Amino acid sequence: MRTGLLFPGQGSQHVGMGRTLAECFAEARETFAEADEVLGFALSRLAWEGPEEVLTATENAQPALYVHSLAVFRVVRARLGPIVAAAGHSLGELSAHGAAGTFGFAEGLRAVRRRGELMARAGETAPGTMAAVLGLGAADTAELCREAEEADFTLVAANLNADGQVVFSGDVWGINWIARAAKKKGARRVMPLRVSAAFHSPLMRPAAAEFEAALAETRFGRPSFPVVSNVTARSVGDPGGIRRLLVRQLTSPVRWTECIAEMRRRGVTGFLELGPGKVLTGLNRRNAWGIPTQALGTPESIHSMEDPT
Numbered sequence: 001m002r003t004g005l006l007f008p009g010q011g012s013q014h015v016g017m018g019r020t021l022a023e024c025f026a027e028a029r030e031t032f033a034e035a036d037e038v039l040g041f042a043l044s045r046l047a048w049e050g051p052e053e054v055l056t057a058t059e060n061a062q063p064a065l066y067v068h069s070l071a072v073f074r075v076v077r078a079r080l081g082p083i084v085a086a087a088g089h090s091l092g093e094l095s096a097h098g099a100a101g102t103f104g105f106a107e108g109l110r111a112v113r114r115r116g117e118l119m120a121r122a123g124e125t126a127p128g129t130m131a132a133v134l135g136l137g138a139a140d141t142a143e144l145c146r147e148a149e150e151a152d153f154t155l156v157a158a159n160l161n162a163d164g165q166v167v168f169s170g171d172v173w174g175i176n177w178i179a180r181a182a183k184k185k186g187a188r189r190v191m192p193l194r195v196s197a198a199f200h201s202p203l204m205r206p207a208a209a210e211f212e213a214a215l216a217e218t219r220f221g222r223p224s225f226p227v228v229s230n231v232t233a234r235s236v237g238d239p240g241g242i243r244r245l246l247v248r249q250l251t252s253p254v255r256w257t258e259c260i261a262e263m264r265r266r267g268v269t270g271f272l273e274l275g276p277g278k279v280l281t282g283l284n285r286r287n288a289w290g291i292p293t294q295a296l297g298t299p300e301s302i303h304s305m306e307d308p309t
Contacts, residue, residue, distance in 0.1 A: 001081045004268035005099065006284075006293075007069045007092030009254075011193070012277035013061045015050035017297075018068040021075070022048075024299040031071035031105075035063070038106045039113060043067060058123070058196050062091045062116035063109055069095040069275035070105060072296050076274070079305065084268045085235065087228040087259040089280060090159075090199065091115070093249065099274070100223035102242060107218050114214045118207035119250070123197025125206060130158060130169045130195050131178055135188030141166050144181055148174050158200035159254045162286040167193070169201040200253055208250040215243045226266070233258035260287040272296055 022029040022044070032044040046055055047064045054060060069092065077099075088096035091112065098108040136144075141157050148155035153174030159167035168178050175198075179190045197203065220239035228235050229245045231252045236242050260283075263271075271293040273280045278295040296302055 001270040002084045002267050003081050004084055004263040004266075004271045005073075005080075005086035005096065006271055006273040006280045007086065007088030007095035007099070008065060008273065008275045008277055008279055009088065009090035009092045010058065010061050010065065010195070010199075012275060012279050013047075013055055013064050014276060015048070015052050015055055017047050017064065017276040018044070018071055019048040020299050021068075021071060021297070021302075025071075025075045025302075027074040028071040031074055032067060034105065035067040035109055038109050039063065056194070057116075058120040059113065059116035062119075063113045065091055065275060066095050066098065066109060066112045068297065070098050070108075072274040072302070073099045076272075076296060076302060076305065080272075083225040085226040085228055085263045085266050087230075087256075087263060089256055090230065090249070090254050092275070092280075093227065093230050093246065095275065096227045097223060097242065097246075100225050100227050101221065102223045102227070102239070103218055103220055111214055111218050115207075115211055115250075118210050118214075119199065119204065120196055122204050122207040126171070126198070126203040128154070128169065128171050128198025128201065128203045129175050130167055130193040130198060131175050132165065132167045132191045132193060133178065133182045133187050133189075134191075135164050136166060136182060136185055137164070140185045144168075144178060144185065147181065148177065151177065153177055154198070154202055156201045157253055158198075159256060160258070161254075161256050162283045163257065165283070165286075169198040169203075171198065171203065200249070200251065202251055204250040208247050211250060212243075212247045215246060218243075228259045228262050230254045230256070230259065233262050235262075256283065257287055260284065264288060264291070270294075
């Protein structure tokens with residue numbers, strides 16, 4: 001199998017994530033222990049025991065996801081076939097670079113923690129939120145964004161997840177407006193998301209400026225396999241280019257459908273989602289129909305993992 005690795009983003013976290021993984025595999029147990037030491041607090045206990053409202057906080061959810069995903073990668077990497085490319089959804093892009101060795105585990109974890117803190121602070125300074133809209137095409141999505149701009153709302157299509165599935169991000173007034181306007185355009189469903197800020201929108205500009213400074217202090221190398229950028233839907237091997245794209249990602253849409261298309265173009269014949277949940281596996285039912293996708297996040301899923309040969 002020519003493998004494509006997928007790494008989930010914020011929203012896939014849940015209390016108990018990684019606990020049985022650490023109980024069954026020494027590599028996972030050591031990864032969580034290393035994370036606790038790097039951060040100076042028991043992230044493992046928070047991930048395994050909660051409380052949920054604390055784990056869900058952006059500054060905690062992001063490092064928890066990064067650690068879980070890297071723990072899974074360390075457990076299964078010896079069993080992987082040729083890795084053609086990787087991609088991560090939002091925060092997951094940093095997990096993908098961690099797996100590719102673009103930066104060390106500890107340095108990546110510090111950057112992820114800082115990213116979460118900055119995004120949470122931006123949400124407090126400029127309140128915003130997000131909503132998933134199902135059933136609209138690209139033309140209607142673009143028209144809604146134009147109408148919102150004319151009405152002086154901050155509103156963008158932030159996550160282009162699959163055909164007919166878009167997440168809008170913006171100020172509270174814009175999200176309240178889209179809940180009504182999208183249905184008038186024929187949307188099947190509009191679902192407000194439980195997030196603390198308007199991620200991947202102009203409201204993240206203060207976070208992006210400070211995150212750029214944080215990444216300037218993080219040592220980057222060339223990834224050992226291509227990592228497809230959320231911003232461009234292309235891979236970049238130059239460390240400086242990777243830094244710039246990770247900063248731009250905070251205020252740019254996640255072009256997820258195009259990221260999967262790029263991985264398919266590169267010859268991926270099977271996808272593995274590494275981390276908690278199965279969100280990206282579910283999206284692949286539309287984005288990569290006919291190509292097998294397996295979610296790996298629990299001991300049971302890893303034990304049932306198909307031989308890559």
